[in-house]
Amino acid sequence: MRIIVVGAGLAGLTCAKVLAERGAEVVVFEASDGAGGRVRTDERDGFLLDRGFQVYFTAYPVSRRHLDHAALNLMAFDPGAIVRRGREESVLSDPLRDPKALASSLLSDAATFSDKLRTLTLAAGSVTEGAVAAGDLDGEDSSSLDYLRGYGFSERVIDDFYRPFYGGIFLDRSLSTSARVLRFTFKMLATGKTAVPARGIGEIPKQLAARLPVGAVRINSPVRSLLRDGDRVVGVEVAREEHEADAVVVATDAPIARRLAGAAAPEGSVGQICVYYAADGVRSGKKIVLNAEDGGFVNNAVEISAVAPSYAPRGQHLLSVVALGGFELPDAEIYRRGIADVTRWYPQADLAPLAVYRVPYAQFSQPPGIHERLPENRTGTPGLVLAGEYTEDSSINGSMLSGEKAAGEVTRAWKI
Ligand SMILES: Cc1cc2nc3c(=O)[nH]c(=O)nc-3n(C[C@H](O)[C@H](O)[C@H](O)COP(=O)(O)OP(=O)(O)OC[C@H]3O[C@@H](n4cnc5c(N)ncnc54)[C@H](O)[C@@H]3O)c2cc1C
Incomplete structure (x- = not known):
């Protein structure tokens, strides 16, 4: 059983690791000069x-x-944060685990007692949910901003803490990102360390790559196209050479997956x-x-x-x-x-x-409702499986879950 994985990001490496553990022969073609994708x-x-x-x-x-x-x-990291508004500084020791520790000038007047209680409730509620990824969370979705407002947080607390804090995590200060990502991240913050x-x-992908047989990851090897026999994918073309495989897992980012594999991957x-x-x-x-x-x-x-x-x-x-x-x-x-x-x-x-x-x-981009619309790992094309953060959620955890599920799909379809 020979499987080709296209892309040595976290999704591709996790997929390759799981398949190798199950005894498959796996080759990972990576376009760039090293493994890790966005994590280097x-x-x-x-x-x-x-x-x-x-x-x-x-x-x-x-x-x-x-x-x-x-x-x-x-x-x-130490939990909490230092919030700066010019020369003003407010030190939050650990607003999730210890709301009493909301300290000093900037937030103490704005963060009312009920804000602190709501923070606590949100944290406590989030830890009881059994999801393994943001996309797994149940319930109606909304923007993170609407979710926080729905909880009754003051605009001041949203502006002074949530916008820069989650802005740094979602890379979006407008808080238009799906509340599922906010809730899942909240759970991670409340139950573990950052x-x-x-x-x-970059040690994370290095550790995954080290679990693969020597030579399994081939760097500087961009896949130009997928080889097809009728409607079946039977391999890849790399530097004008054809490499055949029983299955190909395309584990690139969303734009390349759209181009290379015709995946209905999200835009933005x-x-x-x-x-x-x-x-x-x-x-x-x-x-x-x-x-x-x-x-x-x-x-x-x-x-x-x-x-x-x-x-x-x-x-x-x-x-x-x-x-x-x-x-x-x-x-x-x-x-x-x-x-x-x-x-x-x-x-x-x-x-x-x-x-x-x-x-x-x-x-x-992860606007509200996106996680229900993401592509499956399984495709309608025989021989082709998708992996990549965009099938789960954008995170180290989400991309690795995607790789794990893609390996499961290969295992199921080819009875490894
Ligand atoms: C700046 C930044 C900050 C982030 N912050 C966090 C954070 O704090 N916490 C968190 O959990 N997540 C964070 N993330 C998200 C997380 O890093 C990503 O979700 C994850 O790394 C995506 O992995 P992937 O394998 O899906 O995709 P990628 O890492 O994009 O891997 C795809 C691989 O495919 C290769 N490839 C593309 N085309 C081809 C081709 N034709 N042939 C061969 N190979 C090809 C690429 O070179 C790449 O190596 C952040 C990401 C970035 C970039």
Whole structure:
């Protein structure tokens, strides 16, 4: 039984890992120069630079089935956040687990007692739901904004906390993202830790790839087209060579899956610019700093080397800054705007530009109701199976669930 997987992102690698464990011969063709897809880390002058700021929730139910958390050496953020509105600062110790800890100037007057109670109720309610992914959650869907308003949160709390906080997670400050993603993320935040692997987020796909036989992942090998025999997919074409297989799993992002496999994959995306500085004088500790001001450039920032010291050379500090717009700006202007926001919050900060990552396609758009309309792994075409975040939800957990289900589909159809 020979299976070809197209794409070595988390979905493709998870699919390949499960199939290899079941005894199939698996080859993964990857277009780029390394495995990991959107989850990669570069090493430069002793700094570890994730290709976009992203975090891992230790409570993710599917990914923990495939990953060795201990070997990843996960380094946790402090819960809560630091909310900045210019010079004003409010430190939230842990609004999910300890609403009493909602502290100091900015939110204490706005976050009424009932807000705090509602936060608690939302957290408590979310942990009882048995879903393994956002798309699994039941109930009528709405935008995250309507959901929070429906819970009676004040506009001030929504503006000061939820927009920048979930804006950083959904990459969308308007909170138009499906409330299922909000509810599922809430559950992850309330039941586990937020972390990064000590050696960078790219350790996650590296660990998956290491579980495959040597040579199973072939990098710099873009699949140009699928080979067909009548209506059946029988292999792929790579660099003018034909490779035959019993089944092909297309595990690319949604736009490429539409083009390569005719998948009815969702349109639309959200993106992020991640800017790195070698930094001195930013006193955020292990907490994420959120920008409560609308119209600012930076949405969130964190001294990532305070969370995971190996992200910076000894004695130096790495600041990771996220903006949700401005993709067209030149690097110099992006660095300048980042410095302008951060030094308003921390006037003593000294920031030296290191790198800019523009990631316009970070996640597929997830408006309310989208999860019911996503494609299945099974297709109407014999020999063709789909994997990729866009069949579940946009996350590390969702993409790995998709890979797992695609492997299940191959197993079922070909009785491996
Ligand atoms: C900046 C950013 C921040 C994020 N933040 C978080 C977060 O905090 N937490 C979280 O859980 N998730 C986060 N995500 C989402 C998560 O990373 C993605 O959902 C997940 O990585 C998608 O994996 P995938 O395998 O579905 O797709 P991809 O990672 O896109 O993998 C597809 C692979 O297919 C390859 N490919 C494409 N075309 C071909 C071809 N013709 N031939 C061969 N190979 C091909 C690509 O090169 C790629 O390697 C974030 C993503 C980004 C980019």
